[in-house]
């Protein structure tokens with residue numbers, strides 16, 4: 229034992245140079261650890277990229293982090309949200325309350341926020357049960373959801389308090405940030421309205437490098453593959469192809485050749501093109517595996533998820549993660565169908581798929 233005094237852990241705020249800082253805002257009980265909230269200095273006051281999870285400790289970290297950057301919540305001018313997920317948009321409402329800052333988001337994700345605020349738990353459960361049953365989930369998997377549905381407990385969904393944004397982030401447009409040159413790049417895939425933000429300014433550490441820096445949200449992370457499932461839209465006609473969107477969005481980002489990537493999780497990194505190459509190869513391999521499985525026998529999306537390779541055996545994958553896994557299988561399947569490599573077997577119920585070539 230040492231007799232070192234107990235100190236409260238200071239937020240590890242990082243100065244990225246050129247009027248950009250990051251604040252690691254914790255995500256409670258989540259292996260991801262934290263969201264990197266970025267602070268961009270502008271002539272109208274500091275602007276945030278994302279806000280972090282809605283939790284008292286996370287809020288404290290954000291407040292202390294802003295102080296360490298030499299500013300405060302009350303000084304904030306605006307909030308740019310990369311996408312609607314709660315680890316990015318959770319604290320936006322509180323930030324706006326305390327500062328009067330505007331909140332901007334792409335319209336497709338604003339629509340998700342609007343829908344989540346309007347729907348209640350029962351509607352959501354009914355949607356989820358229907359979706360899982362259609363994917364071929366066994367009765368014992370949907371039983372707890374059906375029991376909760378029959379139990380009749382309504383009420384708000386966890387995202388019901390999420391802030392409705394004040395303005396749209398328009399794809400390809402320069403954002404109205406006095407003194408800065410920041411362009412919105414629409415990168416659907418992880419969510420329908422995900423955006424990356426391209427700082428078209430000289431990177432302070434790299435002299436004349438023209439590529440600037442890219443706030444990549446969850447789209448491009450240094451060592452994790454973002455989750456790509458189906459867009460959760462009860463009104464969808466089933467024609468969307470989130471994985472196809474994601475792969476297109478990756479190619480768009482690689483074309484920007486940013487000198488540095490500032491992601492929302494993990495750490496800042498260089499080599500965006502190489503990382504895009506790895507992610508593209510990862511999905512190509514996954515698609516090839518799925519085609520091989522479907523060439524062997526007809527499978528429902530659920531059976532396909534069971535047969536796919538995961539980071540642990542299927543039996544050990546917990547309930548909620550199985551729902552995520554089946555969504556990922558469906559996204560890959562949807563893409564294969566779009567490419568003409570797989571098709572639904574006519575008359576099958578729940579629908580099974582087979583390889584076409």
Ligand SMILES: [Zn+2]
Pocket residue numbers: 311313418446
């Ligand atoms: Zn996300």
Ligand SMILES: [Zn+2]
Pocket residue numbers: 313315316446492493
């Ligand atoms: Zn995230």
